[in-house]
Amino acid sequence: MTSRIELARVDLRGRTPTTAQLRTALPRGGVDVDSVLHQVRPVVEAIRDRGAAAALEFGAKFDGVTPDSVRVPAQRLAAALDELDPAVRAALEVAIDRTRAVHADQRRTDTTTEVVPGGTVTERWVPVERVGLYVPGGNAVYPSSVVMNVVPAQAAGVESLVVASPPQQQFEGLPHPTILAAARLLGVEEVWAVGGAQAVALLSYGGTDTDGADLLPVDLITGPGNIYVTAAKRLCRGLVGIDAEAGPTEIAVLADATADPVHVAADLISQAEHDVLAASVLVTDSPELADAVDAALTAQLTVVKHAERVTTALTGTQSGTVLVDDIEQGLRVVNAYAAEHLEIQTADAAAVAARVRSAGAIFVGPYAPVSLGDYCAGSNHVLPTAGCARHSSGLSVQTFLRGIHVVEYSETALKDVAGHVVALADAEDLPAHGQAVRARFEALS
Structure with a gap:
């Protein structure tokens, strides 16, 4: 029998804490990436030196299986899609269609600004040439993460992409067949059976597969993972680009007395289901709602499949109820918290949501639960965690694009501004900068 769940409470009523005080007072999860760098560094260095052979060795050690090759054969991708449950295929097709519709509208167009007659600056948007998209294993199977990573990359015009996902003992050393099926459904031709820190390192350095084929390195790695994946991203950053150092998932719900406690409890549980470190936070001005949510959590946990995992997450220091x-x-609290997922379940929810300035994604009203965004809203579910929504965005088409300024000036336009360039160069004690302009006109002066 499940014991009563009572979320820990932070009572801010009658107080006016500063933003800095809120950041320390609010429940917050997270992981100490530095604490595992010493474990991950040898993995990255071994793969740098020995490539795929080392990656397969670490796969045997950490995943308990060694695939015949890193790259999954094309026929296995096709077979996985052929054997996919029709209901799952239909759901994935809806998710793909909606996600493509949203991300197609994010594509930027080149812009040319005429600064002066004869002088223009054009901003060209150029896709990253090759990307590695990581799809984790662990507690669950994430075909939705295949969709969320692949669709924006394709919309950006990335020509070469590879999906990496851990090999599974029960599937002959291949990634989970639903992952393979999702990749095939999206038209992905290259999937690697490699996970964890070794996947990040192999994507960064490349190598040679067991059949002698090249495993080409990538320019950018995206996708969430555990603390070891995050540590490897940190170690490889610079050699490759990364999307973010993602931490455990989190949800905050801003709710008033109009909210249905059954809905709120279900949504808090849905994110706690991911991980014992997941954060579930309720912010409310209604103590009665807080009590009712605790009761609803207790009732729902009697039928939740992963009740032990969920209970651990809900009772951890990263979860709780904040009374305001x-x-x-x-609003001040949720903006300071900057949740990965923020639900607004209040009267006039749309107006309240419009005043939110820091969140990875905002879910408005009783019929926009976070789980909708996880799968079929059309939005992206790869989002900033641990307060990073104060300064960062979720995965989008822009993640896979580079803005390049193209400068074109005529002789007259340069001559017109030459004196200003020389003055600024001299002010910075960089006279050769000015001379680079003078040299073009000395014969004319």
Whole structure:
């Protein structure tokens, strides 16, 4: 029998904490990436030196299986799609269609600005040439993460991409067949059976497969993973680009007395289901709602499949209820918290949501739960965690694009501004900068 769940409470009523004080007072999860760098560094260095052979050795050690090759044969991708449950295939097709529709509208167009007659600056948007898209294993299977990583890369015009996902003992050393099927459905031709830190390192350095084929390195790696994946991203950053150092998932719900406690409890549980470190936070001006949510959590946990994992997450220091005086103060709290996923379940939810400035994604009203965004809203579910939504965005088409400024000036336009360039160069004690302009006109002066 499940014991009563009572979320830990932080009572801010009658107080006016500063933003800095809120950041320390609010429940917050996270992981100490530095604590595992010493374990991950030898993995990265071994793959740098020995390539795929080392990656396969670490796969045997950490995943308990060694695939015949790193690259999954094309026929196995096709077979996985052929054997996919029709209901799952239909759901993936809906998710893909909606995600493509949203991300197609994110594509930027080149812009040319005429600064002066004869002088223009054009911003060209150029896709990254080759990307590695990581799809984790662990507690669950994530075909949705294949969709969320692949679709924006394709919309950006990336020509070469590879999906990497851990080999599974029960599937002959291949990634989970639903992962393979999702990749095939999206038209992905290159999938690597490699996971964890060794996947990040192999994507960064490349290598030679067991059949002698090249495993080409990538320019950018995206996709969430555990603390070891995050540590490897940190170690390889610079050699390759990374999307973010993602931490455990989190949800915050800003709710008032109009919210349905059954809905709120279900949504808090849905994110706690991911990981014992997942954060579930309720912010409310209604103590009665807080009590009702605790009761609903207790009732729902009697039928939740992963009740032990969920209970550990809900009772951890990263989860809790924050009591506030009113929704105005609640907005200050959620903006300081900057949740990965933020639900607004209040009266006039759209108006309240419009005042949120820091969140990875915002879910408005009773019929936009976070789980909708995880799969079929059309939005992307690869989002900033641990407060990074204060300064960072989720995965999008822009992640896979580079803005390149193209400068074109005529002789007259340069001559017109030459004196200013020389003045600024001299002010910075960089006279050769000015001379680079003078040299073009000395014969004319």
